Amino acid sequence: MNSAQEKLAAAIATASGLQLGPDKTYLLDARLASVMREFSVASYDQAVLDFEARPEFRARVVDAITTHETSFFRDEAIFRALPEQILPELAAHRQTPESQLELSIWSAACATGQEPYSILMQLEESGKYNLTEIQVTATDCAHDTLERARNGRFTKFQVSRGLSPARLARHFDAEGDGYRIKAGLRQGVQFLEHNLISDPPPGRFDIVFCRNVVIYFSEPSRIRALDAVIRSIKPDGVLIIGASETLAGAFKGYVIRHFGKVFYYEMKSSNITLF
Numbered sequence: 001m002n003s004a005q006e007k008l009a010a011a012i013a014t015a016s017g018l019q020l021g022p023d024k025t026y027l028l029d030a031r032l033a034s035v036m037r038e039f040s041v042a043s044y045d046q047a048v049l050d051f052e053a054r055p056e057f058r059a060r061v062v063d064a065i066t067t068h069e070t071s072f073f074r075d076e077a078i079f080r081a082l083p084e085q086i087l088p089e090l091a092a093h094r095q096t097p098e099s100q101l102e103l104s105i106w107s108a109a110c111a112t113g114q115e116p117y118s119i120l121m122q123l124e125e126s127g128k129y130n131l132t133e134i135q136v137t138a139t140d141c142a143h144d145t146l147e148r149a150r151n152g153r154f155t156k157f158q159v160s161r162g163l164s165p166a167r168l169a170r171h172f173d174a175e176g177d178g179y180r181i182k183a184g185l186r187q188g189v190q191f192l193e194h195n196l197i198s199d200p201p202p203g204r205f206d207i208v209f210c211r212n213v214v215i216y217f218s219e220p221s222r223i224r225a226l227d228a229v230i231r232s233i234k235p236d237g238v239l240i241i242g243a244s245e246t247l248a249g250a251f252k253g254y255v256i257r258h259f260g261k262v263f264y265y266e267m268k269s270s271n272i273t274l275f
Helices: 003-016 022-038 044-053 055-065 076-093 114-126 143-151 156-160 165-171 219-231
Strands: 103-107 134-140 153-155 172-175 178-181 189-193 205-210 233-241 254-259 262-267
Touching (some): 003 022, 003 044, 003 055, 022 044, 022 055, 044 055, 055 143, 076 114, 076 205, 076 233, 076 262, 103 114, 134 143, 153 156, 156 178, 165 172, 219 233
Parallel strands (some): 103 134, 103 205, 134 189, 205 233
Antiparallel strands (some): 153 178, 254 262
């Protein structure tokens, strides 16, 4: 990276937590060329200045750099864990029938929305929960990506990743050359623009999905983001992070729980059962 690229990478890291090392120069060149042309930004020196001075340009840069790789029911077992283990235990802790369980769920860094919609599909299919009592909040720092998630429209390629034909027929309507998730599930998700580094959590939650995002952060940003996320979780609540991510070495007050080959973290548990 040249000095201007290094300054821009540092500004992106401060704004979003995304760490771009010297080996990531190709990401700046490949992903920002069209954004710089759109905003008439002629050089990286100018990009550094405009990143600080022009909020719309800054948002588009972060959107372009952010990895939006996702799919429906990614690591499917963790979604099955919700109705089969996580929610029944929450109901038992709170001495509440599962059908009356009130839940708040946060899908952080939700990208184009496959994760929060997968959560609702899984719970609807279980037939055990009143979805009107389940509040799903989905957040992302990339404005344009979040708008696509809110719209709920997906290409044929996107629905081919993780969705069975039965699920596609049950939860989606054909629309144009793609599919749109049914209105009932779209209305079940509140989408909010949110930065894991600079913004406070958007509420208090029983379950937080924060998967495959802090792995791209610098270590200080990773700790800062996870600390805020953990503080948003209610007692006996659950944190679900990516399979290659860990809380080890930086945080205490949790128990690692297993469901088959996947795991999650039970936070500040008052009634611990180890498997």
